[in-house]
Amino acid sequence: MNDLRDLFxxxxxxxxxxxxxxxxxxxxxxxxxxxxxxxFRAVHSIKGGAGAFGLDRLIAFAHAFENVLxxxxxxxxxxxxTNLPLLFTAGDHLSDLVEAARGECEIENDxxxxxxSDLKLLSQSVGGGALMDDAPEPEFEPLALDMGFxxxxxxxxxxxxxxxxxxxxxxxxxxxxxxxxxxxxRALGALGEVHASADVDAVPELGxxxxxxxxxxxxxxxxxxxxxxxxxxxxxxxxVDGLCTLEITAPSAPPDxxxxxxxxxxxxxPAPAAADAxxxxxxxxxxxxxxxxxxxxxxxxxxxxxxxxxxxxxLINLVGELxxxxxxxxxxxxxxxxxxxxxxxxxxxxxxxxxxxxxQESVMAIRAQPVRSLFQRMSRxxxxxxxxxxxxxxxxxxxxxxxxxxxxxxxxVEPLTHMIRxxxxxxxxxxxxxxAAGKDERGTxxxxxxxxxxxxxITLRDDGAxxxxxxxxxxxxxxxxxxxxxxxxxxDIDNLLFRPGFSTASEVSNLSGRGVGMDVVRxxxxxxxGRVTLQSMPGQGTQVTIxxxxxxxxxxxxxxxxxxxSLVVPTLALxxxxxxxxxxxxxxxxxxxxxxxxxxxIPIVDLGLAxxxxxxxxxxxxxxxxxxxxxxxxxxxxxxxxxVDQREVVIKGLEQNYRPIPGIAAxxxxxxxxxxxxxxxxxxxxxxxxxxxxxxxxxxxxxxAHHA
Amino acid sequence: xxxxxxxxxxxxxxxxxxxxxxxxxxCFDIAxxxxxxxxxRTTSLPHAPDYVVGMMNLRGTVLPVxxxxxxLGLGRTDPGPRHVIIIxxxxxxxxxxxxxxxxxxxxxxxxxxxxxxxxxxxxTQAYIRGVYTIxxxxxxxxDVHQVLPQEDTAVA
Numbered sequence: 132m133n134d135l136r137d138l139f140x141x142x143x144x145x146x147x148x149x150x151x152x153x154x155x156x157x158x159x160x161x162x163x164x165x166x167x168x169x170x171f172r173a174v175h176s177i178k179g180g181a182g183a184f185g186l187d188r189l190i191a192f193a194h195a196f197e198n199v200l201x202x203x204x205x206x207x208x209x210x211x212x213t214n215l216p217l218l219f220t221a222g223d224h225l226s227d228l229v230e231a232a233r234g235e236c237e238i239e240n241d242x243x244x245x246x247x248s249d250l251k252l253l254s255q256s257v258g259g260g261a262l263m264d265d266a267p268e269p270e271f272e273p274l275a276l277d278m279g280f281x282x283x284x285x286x287x288x289x290x291x292x293x294x295x296x297x298x299x300x301x302x303x304x305x306x307x308x309x310x311x312x313x314x315x316x317r318a319l320g321a322l323g324e325v326h327a328s329a330d331v332d333a334v335p336e337l338g339x340x341x342x343x344x345x346x347x348x349x350x351x352x353x354x355x356x357x358x359x360x361x362x363x364x365x366x367x368x369x370x371v372d373g374l375c376t377l378e379i380t381a382p383s384a385p386p387d388x389x390x391x392x393x394x395x396x397x398x399x400x401p402a403p404a405a406a407d408a409x410x411x412x413x414x415x416x417x418x419x420x421x422x423x424x425x426x427x428x429x430x431x432x433x434x435x436x437x438x439x440x441x442x443x444x445x446l447i448n449l450v451g452e453l454x455x456x457x458x459x460x461x462x463x464x465x466x467x468x469x470x471x472x473x474x475x476x477x478x479x480x481x482x483x484x485x486x487x488x489x490x491q492e493s494v495m496a497i498r499a500q501p502v503r504s505l506f507q508r509m510s511r512x513x514x515x516x517x518x519x520x521x522x523x524x525x526x527x528x529x530x531x532x533x534x535x536x537x538x539x540x541x542x543x544v545e546p547l548t549h550m551i552r553x554x555x556x557x558x559x560x561x562x563x564x565x566x567a568a569g570k571d572e573r574g575t576x577x578x579x580x581x582x583x584x585x586x587x588x589i590t591l592r593d594d595g596a597x598x599x600x601x602x603x604x605x606x607x608x609x610x611x612x613x614x615x616x617x618x619x620x621x622x623d624i625d626n627l628l629f630r631p632g633f634s635t636a637s638e639v640s641n642l643s644g645r646g647v648g649m650d651v652v653r654x655x656x657x658x659x660x661g662r663v664t665l666q667s668m669p670g671q672g673t674q675v676t677i678x679x680x681x682x683x684x685x686x687x688x689x690x691x692x693x694x695x696x697s698l699v700v701p702t703l704a705l706x707x708x709x710x711x712x713x714x715x716x717x718x719x720x721x722x723x724x725x726x727x728x729x730x731x732x733i734p735i736v737d738l739g740l741a742x743x744x745x746x747x748x749x750x751x752x753x754x755x756x757x758x759x760x761x762x763x764x765x766x767x768x769x770x771x772x773x774x775v776d777q778r779e780v781v782i783k784g785l786e787q788n789y790r791p792i793p794g795i796a797a798x799x800x801x802x803x804x805x806x807x808x809x810x811x812x813x814x815x816x817x818x819x820x821x822x823x824x825x826x827x828x829x830x831x832x833x834x835x836a837h838h839a
Numbered sequence: 840x841x842x843x844x845x846x847x848x849x850x851x852x853x854x855x856x857x858x859x860x861x862x863x864x865x866c867f868d869i870a871x872x873x874x875x876x877x878x879x880r881t882t883s884l885p886h887a888p889d890y891v892v893g894m895m896n897l898r899g900t901v902l903p904v905x906x907x908x909x910x911l912g913l914g915r916t917d918p919g920p921r922h923v924i925i926i927x928x929x930x931x932x933x934x935x936x937x938x939x940x941x942x943x944x945x946x947x948x949x950x951x952x953x954x955x956x957x958x959x960x961x962x963t964q965a966y967i968r969g970v971y972t973i974x975x976x977x978x979x980x981x982d983v984h985q986v987l988p989q990e991d992t993a994v995a
Contacts, residue, residue: 448899451899452898452899455899696882696883697882741885742885742886743885743886744883744885783899783900783901784901785894785901787931787932788900788901788902788903788932788933788934789884789891789894789902789903789932789988790988792884792885792886792887793885793886794885794886795884795885798882798894798901800896800899800901804896805880805882805896806881806882806893806894806895806896806901807882808882808884808885808894
């Protein structure tokens with residue numbers, strides 16, 4: 132039962148999504164009859180499933196919603212600007228109810244009561260819904276579980292008026308196994324009005340024939356009762372399947388469905404009888420109407436299967452290991468004496484490498500998901516925030532077919548929600564202010580996703596007032612984040628927004644200030660291997676750009692050696708490499724040393740020291756330097772013994788079996804099977820705690836306090 | 840439930856794997872053991888407690904190897920080809936225990952577990968659940984949960 136329930140809720144996710152996308156089409160005016168039908172089916176299916184699980188509140192609400200949609204469908208009600216917001220609200224509430232029923236969140240009992248009554252009013256205003264109010268109709272169809280088509284709509288006329296013609300001839304076995312045509316005909320009689328006539332033409336003269344061979348044929352006409360379809364009719368003959376010659380001719384099809392008939396093969400047509408007794412599968416007049424009206428999206432869905440995410444992850448892990456084994460094999464091959472590796476072996480190795488690469492890519496693609504559903508969730512956030520903040524806003528999404536790893540989309544929900552709230556609450560001006568500035572009263576928030584050079588870039592733009600840098604600076608000074616004499620560029624000031632404990636809203640609003648600041652947004656994006664940057668044009672708006680890796684499983688890195696250990700520095704942060712002796716290095720107090728590059732003084736971090744691989748500083752003139760840059764734009768030079776190689780590495784988490792290590796992001800396995808640790812560059816940059824900003828990303832009391 | 844004194848000899852029986860660290864014998868429930876491997880090179884970890892030898896690669900799984908001798912205050916092991924790593928699953932984690940040698944698999948009864956003597960240090964109290972006497976030898980039952988690196992308490 133629980134499995135079914137889970138399946139129902141998974142189904143609900145899809146249904147809510149298709150409802151939401153339908154609402155979006157309604158809003159943008161890009162809708163047709165099928166849009167409304169799809170929405171109606173979605174709500175109806177949710178109601179049907181809810182009925183099966185006794186989720187009364189969900190049923191009641193879906194029912195009222197469905198009535199309104201039915202009115203729209205039957206053109207009794209026109210969608211306009213006054214009732215569209217209600218439809219959106221109802222869609223949101225339906226999704227809330229589904230979540231509540233799933234047990235993921237509690238929901239206030241009185242919430243939705245007003246929405247419900249508004250919906251009822253709306254359907255009453257056009258003369259009541261097609262369906263009875265308050266009394267869920269008795270004939271709920273059970274929720275179709277992944278059958279690839281939706282539920283039959285209610286109220287579709289079921290059977291045609293005129294009768295079926297049936298010809299029936301029994302074989303000897305039929306009698307031998309104890310069946311009796313008379314009983315079959317009587318059973319037919321229970322389905323409707325039956326007229327039977329026996330065809331005696333084939334009866335030979337007495338004495339001429341083998342008495343064991345039955346010769347009678349019957350012709351019957353059946354005028355079925357309501358609700359009786361051909362499947363029910365064939366059921367009567369189920370037990371004599373193969374023992375008789377049976378032909379069922381349906382009455383002429385209803386005029387409105389003729390071209391769809393070939394699609395509607397009865398699902399349980401009896402297998403053709405004996406070889407010499409063909410059964411003509413005649414087109415049934417009244418098979419489930421849903422099957423007779425498949426929509427494009429439905430047929431697309433039949434080609435997908437649901438797979439437990441764990442299975443996919445297991446596969447991904449295994450493929451990761453395959454790639455590592457391949458690299459190990461390649462390495463040991465290269466260590467063999469040259470003569471030992473023949474040309475065929477080399478060719479095979481090349482193929483293996485290519486294959487494992489392709490397999491890895493394909494497996495990763497399984498996890499990839501369009502960002503559409505993520506973006507759709509955001510449209511709700513925009514609506515709600517705008518309503519609460521007394522602003523007018525709309526969300527425009529671009530590139531929502533862009534595919535991203537599922538984990539990434541899931542973990543983007545929180546930070547993106549927060550950023551959207553910020554954009555609407557802080558970014559957009561009030562309608563009055565916008566009018567005064569000569570802008571459209573309704574602000575636009577644009578959410579765009581695109582693939583760019585192996586990464587996913589998500590851009591959030593608003594056409595609001597932009598960042599008030601003077602105010603940001605003022606607040607930062609008040610909070611002691613910067614000193615009044617600090618010389619900050621515009622970008623520096625913008626980046627102050629990402630500092631822990633910063634909030635620009637002069638009055639604390641309960642919208643954006645929900646316990647997370649932009650600093651948390653940034654650390655969440657960073658945890659996904661991403662970067663956040665912020666640009667602002669005063670008076671024209673703000674743009675936040677998130678750049679994310681396509682997958683969390685591989686990373687492009689520079690393999691370096693430090694004190695005999697191999698380490699990987701992600702190339703994402705890497706700006707420049709300097710060979711030993713190339714750089715101008717100046718010493719300061721203790722072991723502090725600084726790299727002079729042009730006019731810039733860049734602190735040097737000796738990786739061996741920082742990670743405790745050696746106790747005394749090495750001679751920097753013999754070390755290579757990797758210039759890395761953090762999201763704040765701050766740079767640090769990492770000193771390493773040697774740069775070995777640049778390659779893609781498979782990320783292996785350390786937390787699962789051990790615990791997080793300061794300065795280390797994860798581990799990977801190199802071609803020789805050795806483990807190399809992946810350096811957390813951001814922690815390296817903040818570690819020295821120099822400059823005017825003591826914003827250490829390492830255990831930071833302000834941040835912990837902020838979380839709490 | 841049968842009364843304790845009439846219960847089957849096997850009722851509370853469990854299999855333990857016993858191993859040697861120095862001249863002492865230790866053991867824990869064999870249900871934890873995934874496999875036993877010879878010593879392989881590990882990658883040392885920065886900022887790690889002294890008993891964490893490093894990370895090893897077990898067919899693609901990255902797991903920490905703990906020097907049980909160092910953990911129990913018996914001195915650092917200088918690992919070599921003769922040492923053995925017991926790969927064990929403890930709670931949800933997979934770890935390797937570096938020991939001198941694996942001795943035996945023995946059937947014991949929980950009832951035969953003698954309490955840890957009072958005379959012991961805090962470390963003994965924390966890591967040793969009790970003692971079995973097997974063929975006149977003391978086999979110390981290790982609390983595998985406790986010997987793992989504990990969260991938050993950054994043991995130096």
